[in-house]
Amino acid sequence: MMGGDFAPLEAVKGIARYLSEGGDSTRLVLLGDESLLRPMLQEHGLDPEAMTLVHAPERIDMHEHPTKALKEKKASSIAVGFGLLATGGMDAIISAGNTGAMLVGSLFSIKSLPGIHRPTIGAYMPRENGKLGFLLDAGINADCRPEHLAQFAVLGTLFMKHVMGVEEPRVGLLNIGEEEGKGNMLAQAAYPLLKEQSGIHFIGNVEGRDVLLDKADVIVCEGFTGNIVLKMAESIHDIVVRRNVRDAYFDTFNFESYGGVPVLGVAKPVIIGHGISGAQSFMNMIRLAEKMIDKDLLGRISEAIV
Amino acid sequence: MMGGDFAPLEAVKGIARYLSEGGDSTRLVLLGDESLLRPMLQEHGLDPEAMTLVHAPERIDMHEHPTKALKEKKASSIAVGFGLLATGGMDAIISAGNTGAMLVGSLFSIKSLPGIHRPTIGAYMPRENGKLGFLLDAGINADCRPEHLAQFAVLGTLFMKHVMGVEEPRVGLLNIGEEEGKGNMLAQAAYPLLKEQSGIHFIGNVEGRDVLLDKADVIVCEGFTGNIVLKMAESIHDIVVRRNVRDAYFDTFNFESYGGVPVLGVAKPVIIGHGISGAQSFMNMIRLAEKMIDKDLLGRISEAIV
Numbered sequence: 001m002m003g004g005d006f007a008p009l010e011a012v013k014g015i016a017r018y019l020s021e022g023g024d025s026t027r028l029v030l031l032g033d034e035s036l037l038r039p040m041l042q043e044h045g046l047d048p049e050a051m052t053l054v055h056a057p058e059r060i061d062m063h064e065h066p067t068k069a070l071k072e073k074k075a076s077s078i079a080v081g082f083g084l085l086a087t088g089g090m091d092a093i094i095s096a097g098n099t100g101a102m103l104v105g106s107l108f109s110i111k112s113l114p115g116i117h118r119p120t121i122g123a124y125m126p127r128e129n130g131k132l133g134f135l136l137d138a139g140i141n142a143d144c145r146p147e148h149l150a151q152f153a154v155l156g157t158l159f160m161k162h163v164m165g166v167e168e169p170r171v172g173l174l175n176i177g178e179e180e181g182k183g184n185m186l187a188q189a190a191y192p193l194l195k196e197q198s199g200i201h202f203i204g205n206v207e208g209r210d211v212l213l214d215k216a217d218v219i220v221c222e223g224f225t226g227n228i229v230l231k232m233a234e235s236i237h238d239i240v241v242r243r244n245v246r247d248a249y250f251d252t253f254n255f256e257s258y259g260g261v262p263v264l265g266v267a268k269p270v271i272i273g274h275g276i277s278g279a280q281s282f283m284n285m286i287r288l289a290e291k292m293i294d295k296d297l298l299g300r301i302s303e304a305i306v
Numbered sequence: 307m308m309g310g311d312f313a314p315l316e317a318v319k320g321i322a323r324y325l326s327e328g329g330d331s332t333r334l335v336l337l338g339d340e341s342l343l344r345p346m347l348q349e350h351g352l353d354p355e356a357m358t359l360v361h362a363p364e365r366i367d368m369h370e371h372p373t374k375a376l377k378e379k380k381a382s383s384i385a386v387g388f389g390l391l392a393t394g395g396m397d398a399i400i401s402a403g404n405t406g407a408m409l410v411g412s413l414f415s416i417k418s419l420p421g422i423h424r425p426t427i428g429a430y431m432p433r434e435n436g437k438l439g440f441l442l443d444a445g446i447n448a449d450c451r452p453e454h455l456a457q458f459a460v461l462g463t464l465f466m467k468h469v470m471g472v473e474e475p476r477v478g479l480l481n482i483g484e485e486e487g488k489g490n491m492l493a494q495a496a497y498p499l500l501k502e503q504s505g506i507h508f509i510g511n512v513e514g515r516d517v518l519l520d521k522a523d524v525i526v527c528e529g530f531t532g533n534i535v536l537k538m539a540e541s542i543h544d545i546v547v548r549r550n551v552r553d554a555y556f557d558t559f560n561f562e563s564y565g566g567v568p569v570l571g572v573a574k575p576v577i578i579g580h581g582i583s584g585a586q587s588f589m590n591m592i593r594l595a596e597k598m599i600d601k602d603l604l605g606r607i608s609e610a611i612v
Contacts, residue, residue: 128545139482142490176445176533184448184530208537212545224490225531227482231514232538239434239518245553249545 001032002059002077003097005276008032008040011096014282015051016044021283026290029090031077033057056080062275066100078102082109085268092289094260096273096281103140106263106270113298115305118148119265120155120223121272123230126252127214134160135174135211135219136264139227146189149173149220150197154304155264156218157200162295163262163288172206172216174225180204186222194220199304230255259284262292265301269293307338308365308383309403311582314338314346317402320588321357322350327589332596335396337383339363362386368581372406384408388415391574398595400566402579402587409446412569412576419604421611424454425571426461426529427578429536432558433520440466441480441517441525442570445533452495455479455526456503460610461570462524463506468601469568469594478512478522480531486510492528500526505610536561565590568598571607575599 001008015028030037034055041048058076060069070079078097082105084090095102103121112119122136136152137144153171160169173194175183180191182205194202206216211229221229237253239245259281260273269292271285292298307314321334336343340361347354364382366375376385384403388411390396401408409427418425428442442458443450459477466475479500481489486497488511500508512522517535527535543559545551565587566579575598577591598604 128549142482142493174534176448176530176537184528187448187530208534208539209541209544211534211538212541222490224482224493225534228480228514228517228531229534229538231482232517232535233514235515235518236542238515239555243434243553243555245551245556247549247551249549250551 001030001037002056003095004273005062005096006278007096008037010278011282012037012040012044012046013279014277014286015041016046017279018283018286019046023283023286026286027052028286029054029084031056031081031084054080054084060098060101062098064098064101066098066104069098070101070104078105081105085270086110091293092269092271094271094273094282094285094289096260096275096277096285099272102270102272103263106266110266110268110270112265113267113302113305116265116301117151118144119263120152121263122156122159122261123226123233124255124258124261125211125219125233126249127212128249129214130252131214131217132164132258133211133214133217133219134164135221135226135229137221137223137226138230138261139223141223142227143224144186144222146186146193149186149190149222150193151265151305152220153194153197153200153202153218155301156220158297158300158304159262159264160217162297162300163291166217168201169217170203170215171200171218171220172203172210174207174211174219174221174229175205176207178205178207190220256281260288262288262297267298269298307336307343308362309401310579311368311402312584313402314343316584317588318343318346318350318352319585320583320592321347322352323585324589324592325352329589329592332592333358334592335360335390337362337387337390360386360390366404366407368404370404370407372404372410375404376407376410382407384411387411391576392416397599398575398577400577400579400588400591400595402566402581402583402591405578408576408578409569412572416572416574416576418571419573419608419611422571422607423457424450425569426458427569428462428465428567429532429539430561430564430567431517431525431539432555433518434555435520436558437520437523438470438564439517439520439523439525440470441527441532441535443527443529443532444536444567445529447529448533449530450492450528452492452499455492455496455528456499457571457611458526459500459503459506459508459524461607462526464603464606464610465568465570466523468603468606469597472523474507475523476509476521477506477524477526478509478516480514480517480525480527480535481511482513484511484513496526562587566594568594568603573604575604
């Protein structure tokens with residue numbers, strides 16, 4: 001509840017919206033400063049007794065060093081949350097707080113699923129037809145080996161298929177040039193692995209100009225290029241807003257509205273939201289966590305990887 | 307004259323425009339099918355005798371394999387042109403033809419300047435204030451070592467300073483994260499080299515969201531990421547045109563209008579234009595070649611590198 005630029009207000013509003021729109025099967029565990037949360041929940045017509053409030057009064061700010069902050073602020077909502085997640089007190093964790101701390105928590109408190117080389121985080125890529133592509137890695141794994149990219153393809157495929165409802169997700173390798181054999185050493189080596197990878201529908205290379213087109217549903221790359229693509233796409237939205245350009249497609253570059261992305265490859269559902277997440281994002285993140293559990297995404301990942 | 311999607315018409319129109327707007331100090335050497343060029347020049351009010359026409363009837367198509375095409379089509383305008391450039395019959399070469407063939411010509415007919423690790427090609431990045439940034443490498447060098455990036459910084463600085471008129475070009479390292487120590491192994495290793503590199507004004511890391519901002523005049527990266535950034539920026543223009551978005555800044559994403567980029571680090575001025583270059587691009591490319599010679603860019607590069 002304490003993560004994000006508008007904490008805890010937007011999280012509270014998100015919960016109110018989630019509940020008013022039919023959410024009732026999930027027990028919400030609210031981590032944060034109880035003295036702040038309790039009156040705010042009541043103010044928004046919510047019954048604190050219908051949820052589990054866990055007092056976690058410390059805050060990890062957006063710019064704090066993740067490992068250091070998690071170690072020193074044991075009563076922060078992120079530290080307490082990962083403790084509960086690791087010990088079974090919760091089934092999923094959601095936060096719009098310090099991304100680094102969320103990742104450190106994911107990697108060290110929760111650990112990877114067996115056989116996972118590198119947990120990864122993706123980014124949605126909006127398309128003109130309203131569909132979303134999924135680009136991964138979006139920044140955790142700046143240097144990758146070819147087999148990492150092949151595994152990202154499996155993780156992205158399972159996520160897009162079972163959670164996002166894309167029937168047979170097309171996987172593209174982000175590259176420079178269309179034909180096999182093009183690209184840097186990593187892309188050249190990853191291509192044949194992707195071709196042979198079972199459980200995915202590999203369509204070959206996609207280029208920078210294809211990222212925003214409905215060509216591949218899953219786009220794999222190392223996290224250096226992926227993060228630069230993501231940040232550049234985000235900056236398009238800043239430009240559109242700044243220049244007051246009105247266009248329905250460019251509106252979808254508002255990445256805060258998507259409601260968070262899962263850390264894929266770790267043993268529990270972890271969902272990381274944008275710092276400026278609003279009520280709708282929080283609602284969407286709760287639903288995303290529910291869907292990951294309902295569809296047994298992690299079970300499917302375990303089956304596919306081992 | 308035979309390169310580009312509208313060859314040779316747009317090249318002829320570009321020459322007409324160049325001459326009508328005061329261009330007279332440069333002897334133009336026109337490489338192409340003379341039987342086609344001569345009447346077309348006259349049609350556009352140009353005197354073929356005021357230029358040097360070199361008969362080069364073969365064409366290298368946009369999708370031909372560069373090395374193979376150059377070897378087999380010795381009477382193509384690109385092959386003949388690089389022959390003349392190498393033997394002193396011309397001082398610069400300009401083409402909107404097969405980019406790969408132009409690069410192969412640059413690297414094998416002309417060679418690199420002494421001390422140059424890797425010749426490179428850049429891409430202009432439009433900014434809202436009308437300035438242009440220069441991103442390099444934009445796709446020739448998919449894999450780079452840290453010292454390559456440091457040299458790209460020098461090449462980009464000299465080009466932006468002497469040809470594009472930016473007084474003290476700011477150099478940024480394309481990276482994920484702002485602080486030193488962030489990024490992939492290449493970026494981590496390149497940062498200290500850039501800090502120590504003489505002759506440049508290094509301002510630190512720039513992120514994907516800064517590529518389109520007026521933060522760094524020269525942005526260095528390996529050619530894999532650079533090419534993906536360029537192609538993605540080009541695709542923004544496609545979207546803007548397709549969706550009929552009217553905005554003065556997005557109009558500047560029309561990369562064809564910039565008129566070509568030089569191959570930096572080779573021993574003669576080589577300028578490569580977009581396949582869909584129009585008359586204005588051809589005029590601009592002639593002027594760019596003139597400016598590179600007038601400002602002795604290659605002499606300055608030699609001095610800076612050795």
